[in-house]
Amino acid sequence: xSEAFRGEFYQKVDQKARVSIPAxxxxxxxxxDPQKGEKNGTRLYMVYGGxxxxxxxxxxxxxxxxxxxxxxxxxxxxxxxxxAERDLISRSVMVEIxxxxxxxLPPKVREKMGFLGEDLSSGGEAAFAGFTNRFxxxxxxxxxxxxxxxxxxxxxxxxxxxxxxxxx
Numbered sequence: 023x024s025e026a027f028r029g030e031f032y033q034k035v036d037q038k039a040r041v042s043i044p045a046x047x048x049x050x051x052x053x054x055d056p057q058k059g060e061k062n063g064t065r066l067y068m069v070y071g072g073x074x075x076x077x078x079x080x081x082x083x084x085x086x087x088x089x090x091x092x093x094x095x096x097x098x099x100x101x102x103x104x105x106a107e108r109d110l111i112s113r114s115v116m117v118e119i120x121x122x123x124x125x126x127l128p129p130k131v132r133e134k135m136g137f138l139g140e141d142l143s144s145g146g147e148a149a150f151a152g153f154t155n156r157f158x159x160x161x162x163x164x165x166x167x168x169x170x171x172x173x174x175x176x177x178x179x180x181x182x183x184x185x186x187x188x189x190x
Contacts, residue, residue: 025050027152032162035137035146039127044150047157048123054082063118066125068159070134071113076168077158078131085155086116135161 031044043051043066052064059065067086069079081089089110096103115128132138137146149165151158160168 025053026154027157029152031150032147033150035127035148039132039137040124041127041148042122042124043119045123047150047152048119051082051119054084057083059116059118061118063120065116065118067114067116068128068131069110069114070130071109075134076164077160078134079156080159081156086114088155131159135159136164137161 027047027050029044029046031047033041033044035041048064051066055064065083067081067083069081093103093106093110096106113130115130117125117128119125127135127137135148147162149160149162151160151165
């Protein structure tokens with residue numbers, strides 16, 4: 023990966039389920055996909071699996087390949103690998119970014135985000151949240167509710183950095 027996905031962006035979702043990928047994210051996606059897709063567009067991999075997830079996890083081509091390699095390193099036939107393959111590989115979709123920087127949200131992605139039928143006729147907003155090697159795509163109100171819940175514990179986030187490596 024050339025650079026980390028950083029920041030929060032809100033973008034309108036139109037009646038045809040189209041949304042613009044933030045320019046900062048497009049630059050990273052483009053750099054991580056030198057070969058491009060069938061239509062010569064930058065590829066974006068959208069993971070909609072996981073029952074408790076209230077977001078769609080999005081990877082660049084390089085990020086999706088790295089995730090698949092980590093899954094391939096798991097024990098073949100194990101319950102953990104089967105679940106990872108099902109929720110992170112099978113329940114994903116690749117889309118190519120259009121020249122104008124937009125994508126059409128695929129039906130399974132719209133379903134996961136709650137953009138169905140009449141929700142699209144009145145429009146809506148998507149929240150793009152950077153998470154280093156990936157970004158998460160939420161319906162705006164879901165993202166804001168999640169942020170409100172997370173901010174209630176008074177934990178300084180810098181105290182969390184490195185904690186997982188030290189305990190492992």
